[in-house]
Amino acid sequence: EGEKITTLDNQKFDLTPQILIIADTQKPLAIAGIKGGKGPEIDSGTKIVVLEAANFNPAIIRKGSRGLGLRTDASLRFEHGVDPNLTESAINRAAYLIQKLALGKTANDSVDLYPQKVYPQKIKLDLNYAKNLLGIEIPEREIKNILTRLNFKVIGVRNPLSVEIPTSRLDILIPEDLIEEIGRIYGYDKVIPVFPTASLVPPKRNDDILWENTIKNIMKEAGFTESYNYSFQKDPSASSSQGPAEVENPTSQEYRYLRPSLMPNLLKNIEKNIKTFGQIKIFEIGKIFTDKTEKRMFTGVAAGHDFYQVKGVIDLLFDKLGVAKVWYDDYQATPEDSSKSLWKEKKSAEIKVGDVEVGFLGELKNEQKLVAFDLDFEKLKTLALEDQEYKSISKYPATIRDLAVLVPPTTKVEEVLNVMDIAGGSLVVDIDLFDIYEGEGIPDGQKNLAFHIIYQAQDRTLTSIEVYKIHQNIIKALEENPTWQVRK
Template identity: 30%
Template sequence: MFVSYKWLQEYVDLSGISAAELADKITKSGIEVEGVEKKSEGLKGVVIGHVLEREQHPNADKLNKCLVDIGAEEPVQIICGAPNVDKGQKVAVATVGAVLPGNFKIKKAKLRGEESHGMICSLQELGIESKIVAKEYAVGIFNFPQDAQVGEDALEALGLDDEILELSLTPNRSDALSMLGVAYEVAAILRRDVKWPTIEKEEASEKASDYISVKVEATEDNPLYMAKVVKDVKIGPSPLWMQTRLMAAGIRPHNNVVDITNFVLLEYGQPLHAFDYDRLGSKELVIRRAKDAEKITTLDEAERTLTPDHLVITNGTEPVAIAGVMGGANSEVKSDTTTVIIEAAYFKGSTVRKASKDHGLRSEASARFEKGVDPARVREAGERAAQLMAEYAGGTILEGSVEYNDMKVEPAVISITLNKINGLLGTSMSVSEVQDIFTRLQFDVAVEGENFTVTIPTRRGDITIEADLVEEAARLYGYDNIPSTLPTGTTTPGALSDYQQKRRKARRTLEGAGLFQAITYSLTSAEKAAQFALEARESIRLAMPMSEERSQLRLSIVPQLLEVVKYNNARQIDSVALYEIGSVFLKQDGEQLPEEREHVAAAITGLWESHLWQGEKKPVDFFVAKGILEALFDTLGVASQIEYRQAEVKNLHPGRTAEVLLNGVVIGFIGQVHPTVQKELDIKETYVFELSFKALAEAEVAPIAYETIPRFPSITRDIALVVDSATKAGDIQSIIVEAGGALLKEVQVFDLYEGDKMEEGKKSIAYSLKYFDPERTLTDEDITKAHDKVLAAVKDQAGAELRG
């Protein structure tokens, strides 16, 4: 909502308070003011000029040579390229030395050999947006009314010396979608009175009911409808002050009749519509639901197909307006209009919202009906519009109005105690202070002891319960004045649980390894629900799914991560590394709700490292994914409890997949996505893992033990063992660790050979063994004794021989 500071002064005395100070007070009272804009900020030197003569530029077909009176001693010559400039016009002139938007300074110039002492301006050149400039001035200069005084400040005449407050309103504060609504708010803040517009009008002896009748069939959608008739109107431009106020609020001026309906909309917050009586085609207005596939051509010249969900105003036969949204072209007020019907009505918000959404028509009127208008202002807004049409369009108001009224809206009455207000706010307000707040808001309040009975005016439809009154008391008392207090009694400081700490550590580790966190849908299709599941269970289907693609609760996170990889690959993002710690949902026999279990999963594809300068590229492989997992296990303190075992998992590569075991129990898998699945998804070589994070986080972890830096040297021995091709390197490593005893600290595989020089059915695996004693330097005898035990164990238990 854009609020003109100068316009607001007509309803509330703002003396002694600037626009910026007012904005601060409004914000502190609960309605945020996003900014205060002075339209003429930085502009100067623009006056109203009178074009005395205009002739064609002697050396340019598209330029005019004008002699302009700007209120100085002598008229000045100005060269102007506007096609609509002409003799006798009152125009905006930027004099020599003037400054226009963009810090554009006007200087004396010579154009095609002719001197120019200034510039005749369009509204756009003065900083007014094209979309809110009247169509006749969309191209070319603006013409002031002939009564404009030459030499006066043009910026002031155009309302550009005003300051505009931009209010950011929440949906419940529809009362502030009008100047009067804002006036009530400001008056309450400043402890001042609201001055309402005075409606004084003369009515003709002819009655409105002789011209039109009103029939409402959709009474629930339209409980109140009033029609006023104004004859003998003369269509023309509205007064300049009205045009400038509309433009300041972001509304384009059209003509005096349409501008008056928009002006009253801004003033009262009540949308109005004007019909051309002679184009209506009948003497009745019938308000009903539209017929299926009924057509109407709206004011924007678009033909629209209606449904029974839409409320329409008809002439008894065909629609002439979509209620609360937009009028029809068949009853539009045009330049030859002489008799006008003013519509002032209360339409149900949800009905207007449905029509507005279906037709993509969002207007100032529909926005107000959707949020709720004050039923008490409907008639008064119609009367105000009729008064202004008589005053500024020369109309004659017919006696009375024609209306349908089945409105049953009563003001809300709420009772509350002083103790409750102070108890909720932590204040110590007195009865008189609270009563004063409600009185300033212009609520009727009755006081009995410390009990308040408050009658809420219908303009404040957002106040319905005690808590709403407490909020009103708080914001008018001043949020800054509410005392700050500390809680009393014994308190327990907040902290993360052990599980939450481990989850946070896991995220930091995975992100530190270069993975990005993903948050994917928990809903998937029946086909994908069971893919990559750690535990084979029936998936759970939603009772009311939004689509078949989102109809099942997932059993695994990996399918969703692969969709993310596919999405990125399709957009030429080839290197993707993602992880997610999220829930999967497992069906429980005899239980309505599923078991929700947290998993950690990742999907990695593309290049893991790329150093183009050195010509190095390292694509993702199984050991990159495994290294990330080992970093995670190390962070969680379970690395010593983890084993890997070759496995076959559906949809994963049979030779590049392993089960992950925690203390001998399978908790997940790691491996390459099967080539056929990669082809189906149109992705490149991708590695994934998924583990039960619940199992990892709940595993018992030994306390951290610190060791001193070694004082004695370690000794490394390398051995190459020839074993059967089917023998697993991990099994041999386990034998070596067990046989090595206390002196053996590390065992690592560093080579595998299966070449021509190896016997068929055999392979060579090389291990590096590190021996170390923290208490002394090891001798050759110590190493030989331990090493011989290792060689004997691998020979006896795995049939391994030292490679010659």
């Protein structure tokens, strides 16, 4: 630290402990691997010369050269690496030239300090791999000849060949380096260009993205706006009975828990925008979380719209997705976990496809009149992917009759539909629940279910007498239950 040196070209440099030097017991003599010092310079009066040859670590030389801002031929050579086994040959060559050209005499033998001798390494060369990599088959004899001419020693006669790399070839480290040398000498011009052969295979269809985009387009056509919300929330109270999924390192207390439902954030969106817009229809497709599971949901909220308007959108969605056998069962506190507190019991319905419950639709317990739906995206996707059985449309007209029945509040729509379906037989092609009502005009302890019944045959036009008889069979079957009453 603090030492100085003047180089052969009279430049002065301040030295640091990071710069490697050659020195005697008193002062630095040269900057190792970069430039010699002025002190030991040879001039016309020099009688005795001490020859020193060394090999240095490339990283140390580069660091010293950059630190001093000094680039020389020597530093460039050492930075790129020099064969350490050339050191002895170099000093012997210098001594020979001094003796021959300057009539010098050697005083004594050399002193050699070589703590870690570097030996030639061996590389396995697979001839088949060389053929595949170069794209051309070179005879084995030619490969051996090329390697020998490049001063590589080929050991063995069987594939793979063992090739000994001279220590002077610091650039040969892996089989690919050897193959490159073979190709370079053999001639790349001898490689015949061939178009690569590859089969064009379309990427596997991502059903999640396909159906998500399909649903988004349908909802946008229906006037809904897509919403994007964070997957985090502050309050864990809406979490399911399985427990809230808590974030280990939340960015803030506002984002401490993973959302167990899409509904709370959508309600916040409504609250922020309802004063500006009289009517709002928004939806979101995203993941919800518990402490053990996660799944994708499709949820929407509408402000300023009634139940049947939103139901019409859901019907449109199922129709465009090609999902049949969709029906609505009256809600009886069956939604899971936190969802129980969201829905008005007498103004909500379960959405079912066959026997599969896919979600809920109804008014929310909120100060504002909000209608919402909450659908399981995975179930919806599975239903949309199912092969649909084709059934030709009848060319004969259909007849529609309405029927209303009073039932106890605990009676599920499914029970009534089953009775009507069995009694109607094959000529009843569809039964659609269009109203569930309790209140004024309905006896206490009962609710009114209203249905559209569609009659149609594939081979003829049904007469009014035929329709009347089937309709009466349905009424008779319903009234066999003493707690049910068909309204007439």
